[in-house]
Amino acid sequence: MSPEVRADQFAILVRDIPSVSEGQSKKEQVDSFFRAIYPETFYRSMVVTNNKKVNKIYEELVGYKKKLERAEAIYAESKKTNPDALKLSHKTGFLGIIGEKVDSIEFYNDKIKELSQQLEAEQKVTLKEKHQSSALVFFNSRVAAASASQNLHAPIVDTWTVMDAPEPRQLIWTNLSKKFYERIIRQYVVYVIVFLTIFFYIIPIGFISALTTLDNLVKLLPFLKPVVNLKVIKTVLEAYLPQLALIIFLALLPKFLLFLSKAEGIPSESHVVRAASGKYFYFTVLNVFIGVTLGGTLFTSFKSIENDPNSIFRVLAKSLPQNATFFLTFVALKFFVGYGLELSRIVPLIIFHLKKKYLCKTEAEIKEAWAPGDLGYATRFPSDMLIMTIVLCYSVIAPIIIPFGVVYFGLGWLLLRNQTLKVYVPSFESYGRMWPHIHTRMLATLILFQATMLGYFGVKEFKPTPVLFPLPIFSLIFGFICQKKFRRFFVSPALEVVSHELKEVPNMEAVFRSFIPPSLSAGKTDEHQFEDALSHVSKPGSSSV
Amino acid sequence: MSPEVRADQFAILVRDIPSVSEGQSKKEQVDSFFRAIYPETFYRSMVVTNNKKVNKIYEELVGYKKKLERAEAIYAESKKTNPDALKLSHKTGFLGIIGEKVDSIEFYNDKIKELSQQLEAEQKVTLKEKHQSSALVFFNSRVAAASASQNLHAPIVDTWTVMDAPEPRQLIWTNLSKKFYERIIRQYVVYVIVFLTIFFYIIPIGFISALTTLDNLVKLLPFLKPVVNLKVIKTVLEAYLPQLALIIFLALLPKFLLFLSKAEGIPSESHVVRAASGKYFYFTVLNVFIGVTLGGTLFTSFKSIENDPNSIFRVLAKSLPQNATFFLTFVALKFFVGYGLELSRIVPLIIFHLKKKYLCKTEAEIKEAWAPGDLGYATRFPSDMLIMTIVLCYSVIAPIIIPFGVVYFGLGWLLLRNQTLKVYVPSFESYGRMWPHIHTRMLATLILFQATMLGYFGVKEFKPTPVLFPLPIFSLIFGFICQKKFRRFFVSPALEVVSHELKEVPNMEAVFRSFIPPSLSAGKTDEHQFEDALSHVSKPGSSSV
Structure with missing residues (x-):
């Protein structure tokens, strides 16, 4: 862990604070609770307020x-x-x-x-009256904060729930005060909606792939006939039309999934992105990979899979070869067009120049128009994972896909390394919490590949197949060990690491201040007023209550 | 939490300590690791040694x-x-x-x-050379110990694993130094063995219930004929023979399950008892309740259940009524004979007097013979749960069983309250950790009852049945909320509770000493030698290393 002072390493997020007893303010309640437990390391607290107005x-x-x-x-x-x-x-x-x-x-x-x-x-008014049932609690050492974020504080487990505070800039204040059971219910409702979305998008995708064969298109829209009959256009359209339809179609979803993930009551932006990317992953794999693979026979296949779940690999192994060309062009399109656009950044460039010429008048506006923004994990990672799934699963059936995959990920490494280091400006830092999420899904893809391969070999009656049976088991054991060995460190900080010396003595006042949202700190001429409203009880050095 | 000083509240158990670096003793390694993280609250450590010899x-x-x-x-x-x-x-x-x-x-x-x-x-030699990869670490405050037992200490999660220390008297020293993955593997191996045991005990039980009808017995052992033909004996035997066989049979298993649970690598006696009682619960419900219910049609039933898992409730609902009498007498026997023996303690009394007369010569021997021992949760709780399952499931089919159940649990309350308070001497205290275990299984029983009831009503074509469908769902939600609201407090201590003032200042030396096993502390004339071997590094007040 870096020896620099990071504000979020000194804070924890406390939610589900029980209702206050008569004659005590929320602030006093939080302060007295934490001061009793951490008499030496507790610094002060910031009660979350309803900042809507x-x-x-x-x-x-x-x-x-x-x-x-x-x-x-x-x-x-x-x-x-x-x-x-x-x-x-x-x-x-x-x-x-x-x-x-x-x-x-x-x-x-x-x-x-x-x-x-x-x-x-x-x-x-907000600072005085609009206190919610959650708070940020600050400690004067990293070890104390890291330890507090992992401890159980109250015997009733659904009160005083704690977690380590996210960075100030990625805190979602509106979600902080959502109640314990409200969060759980919201989560389940969102899961149901996502499930329905994933399964009902199959219908439009089915329509689109039926529509976008060229013959169908001409039949439906006869006025296209003269254009389509030109040989060059016909070839291009036939090769890329279905894929283009798919790619455009996939671009519609992420915003919706981000909105849904936020509605779950997750307190940090990075976690929302993570949750959305997980949902999007299921969507792409289920709809693009399995949906396209099973194609028109989708519903009959689902029925036979429902009756005999083990048949899924046989069905997949049978249907996969028919779609090899489709996915080959899909991968190629992705890196020709996708990476081309990514590297040249031609679209943002045009938009910037248009904005600069016709809209931007001030320096600040030009700067805003130029800002490259975030990398966009929510969509980028699932679509990379989709390519990985495709390349792995087809590597046995149509090995020609392997060089395409190598080029995709090789170019991707060069290109995105450049983009992340020199172009994009991350709007928050999650300290690598995305990785275990990616790792699990990569393993799932690997196991799907191994199972499909076994099914394909079975269909082809390849004799030495049984030798390969231990493969998925090894993958599972590998995943299990990784889970046991590394997972928790991505969730909670290890005390050995946070106990390392800091470069400088932390300025606790600055740490505390960095968590105040701009709408509450703006226009403060005298700092003292703020002290007064936020911390008249827990000002360090004041007599304890 | 009681304001008395309890040694285990000041200690944590650390396992999976990585191998020591050159020129450092295990003791120094543990001390320097914990002193760096807890410079103020760390008291000293006790490295677990191999005490076999x-x-x-x-x-x-x-x-x-x-x-x-x-x-x-x-x-x-x-x-x-x-x-x-x-x-x-x-x-x-x-x-x-x-x-x-x-x-x-x-x-x-x-x-x-x-x-x-x-x-x-x-x-x-033991104290100097036989250090293992685990240790007991002592803190000078309850809050520090409770907090340390919940924290992640090292970035590699399978090293420096911590848990709150069990009471000294229930620590299983031989299990303390079992390695992380060894424990996991042992656990799975034990689960497989238990699974096999549960399913292969079905065969002997089938044999026994086929054998123990009186006619069969006479056929097999013709010399019994004159005895059996006496009317009184015949009636008694016919009523109680199968049940007696079952009860005796069930008495054989607990020792084996306790042995298996201990082999999992569990560090405390109370946890071993808990694990064994869980296994025994599955055994009794599966074998006695379901086994006897399905009786001779067991294997055909299993086949039809395997083909259509939903049919289990229909099968149960059909077979249950045939066995009502058997279970009625089973419950009656349990409280007539079982509670009679329990209250009178006639068997221990006879054994005591025999021992006193012929074996015991010294005061200590007489005292040992008199000792009533433990309550024996491992077998008592699963057999009570069996009665509960039987009474609940038959309450709809043969309501006559309800008064039997009321008498069983009513008498049980009176009797066992007396026995636990005034007779048995608990050999360890688990601070109520058994309860969530019991609670979960009671809920499982309740849901089994609700499902069986729905199945039975379905078979009987009782029209308003659908009204009852929400019942198991409510039970599930109730269980879910209980889990969320209370479970973690049974696993880890809440800091709010441990931060309460103690009645007296803890004598840390006594706390530390109470964890030294008798084989290591016996025969020590000069206390200093011990200090020397165990704590030359971490003696409080010594200069830090």
Whole structure:
């Protein structure tokens, strides 16, 4: 673990705090609870508040500030060319079309002043009255925080639940105060929805692959006939049409899955991404790999699999060879088009230049338009895993796919290494928590491959097949040992590691402050007021309660 | 948690300590590891040693001491009646029949002296050289120990594994140093053996119930005919013979299951008892309840259940009514004979008086003969659960069983409350860890009952049956909530509870000493030698290493 001070290593997230007893504030309750257990290492606490209203005001304020900046930039620009330019004006009503006409800069200034006051008032109310049943608790040593995040604190296990705090920038405040059983119920409801989504998307995919053979397309849309009959276009379309349909189709889903994962009540962005990518993985493997493989015989196959679950490998082994060409072109398309777009970043480049020319007026806006954003684990990892599944499973049936796979992952290594190191800017750090998730799914893919291979060899009546039977068992044992040997360290920090010396003495005040959301810390001229509202009880050095 | 000082609340058990680096003793390794993480709360450590040889010498020594005491008592007795009585003598060879004739008291005294020296030498060797890969680590506060027992300590999860220390008297030293993967493998091997045992005991039980109808018995053993034809005997035998056979048969198993559970590598006696009682529960329910219910049609039933798993409840519902009488008498026998024996303790009484008259010569021997022993959870709880299963499942089919059940559990409450409070002496305390185990199995029984009831109603074509379908679902949800709400507290101590003030300042030296096995602490005249061997590094107050 790095010797630098990281704020999240000194904090834990406490949820499901029981309701407060008469005459005590939530803050006092949390402080007295943790001070009793950790008299020496407890630093102070930050009760999670309901920030809905204060956030709304803050966003409005930020919006008006941006608009003001923009209006000033436009005014300055127009003054350069024409010194007598009029000040900007707009109408206050719907979309700036109706209503009173006002001077923009003046209007924005007034609004900002008004909202600043509102914000300050709302901040006070929020910090005083809108306490929720969760809190961030800070400790003055990493060992104490790491240990507290793993301990059971109350005899009733569904109260005072703890976990190590995520980074401040990836905390999802709205999810922090979701109740214990609410989270569980939400999780199950989301699972059911995902299950339904996965299985009902099979129907549209079936439609699409039936539609997108060229003959069908011509039959349905006869006006395409003259275009399609050109030989070059026909060849290209026939080769890439079904794959293109599939790729576009797959692009629709991730947002929905991210939304669903967030609705589960997960407290950190990285965990949401992880959960969404897991769901997307099931979706791609089930729908693209198995769906396309079984193709038109999908429903009859499902019936025979339901009656005899063991037949799944035989069915797969029989249907796989028919689709070798499809997947070969799928992989090729992925790296020709996909990596080409990735490396050249041609689409973001065009968008940036268009934005710069026609929309961006201020420095800040240009900077925002240029920002490359995140790597996007939620979709990138499942689609890589899909290629891996395809390449592994076809490696026995149509070995020609192996060089395609090698090129895909080889190029991917070169390219994405460059992109992650030099292009993308990660918006949060999960300290490698994605890895066990990927590892498990890679193993699952490996076992699927081994089983399909055994089934295929069985169908082909390859005599020495039984020799290979131990393979999936070895994979399972390997997975089991990895699980036992490494898994928990990805979930909880090991004390031996956090007990290493730090480079510098942590500035606990800065650690604490880094967790305050911008809507609550903005516009604070005197720091003291904040101290007052947030920590009048647990200020270090104050007499204990 | 009680405010009294309990030694095990200050200790944790550390296993799977990685091999030591060159030039460092195991002791130093453990001390430096824990002192780095817990600089203020770490007290000292006790490395687990291989005590096989020292235990053997110690047991021999204790045996000779008992023999000496006995010989002296006999000599004193004989002197009372005859002042010139000869001193006792015996032969040293096999069973005291062959070999040199020696004076007993002198011989025993010599032996004790010789063994005491051997013990001392062996103790030194053991403490210095026979270090194993596990240790007991002591902390000077309950919170620190409770917290340490729940934390991950090393990034490689299968090393430095920790758990809260069991009571000193129930620690199984030989299991402490079993390796991580060895324990897992042992566990699976034991599970397979138990599975085989449960399923192959069905065959002898089938034989026995076929044999023990009276007609069969007479056919097989014709010389019994005159006895059996007496009307009274015939009635009694016909009613109770099969049940008696079953009860005797069931008495054979527990020892074997306890042995198997211990072989899993479990570190505490109470956990072994718990594991054995779980295994015994599966055995009784599967063999007695389901085995007897399905009776002769057992194997055909199994086949039809294998083909259609859902049919199990229909099969049960059809076969249950035929066995109502059998189980009614089974329950009645259990409380008439079982509770009668339990309350009167007639068998232990007879054994005690026989022993006292013919075997016991010294005070200590009489005391030992009188000791009532443990309650014996391993067998008592599964057989109560069997009665519960029987009563619940038959409550719909033959409601006459309900009063029998009420009497069984009502009497049981009165009787066993008395026995546990005033008769039995528990040899260890597991702080209620048995309860969640019982609770889960009670719920399983409840769900089995609900499913059987639904099946029975279905067979009888009782129209409003569907109204009852939510019942097992409610039971499942109830079990799920209990699991979430309470389970973890039975596994790990909650810090809120252990942070309560203690009545007295713990004497850490006494806490530490209470964990030293008798074979290592016996015969120590100067305490200092022990200090020296066990704790030359971690003696409190010494300069840190």
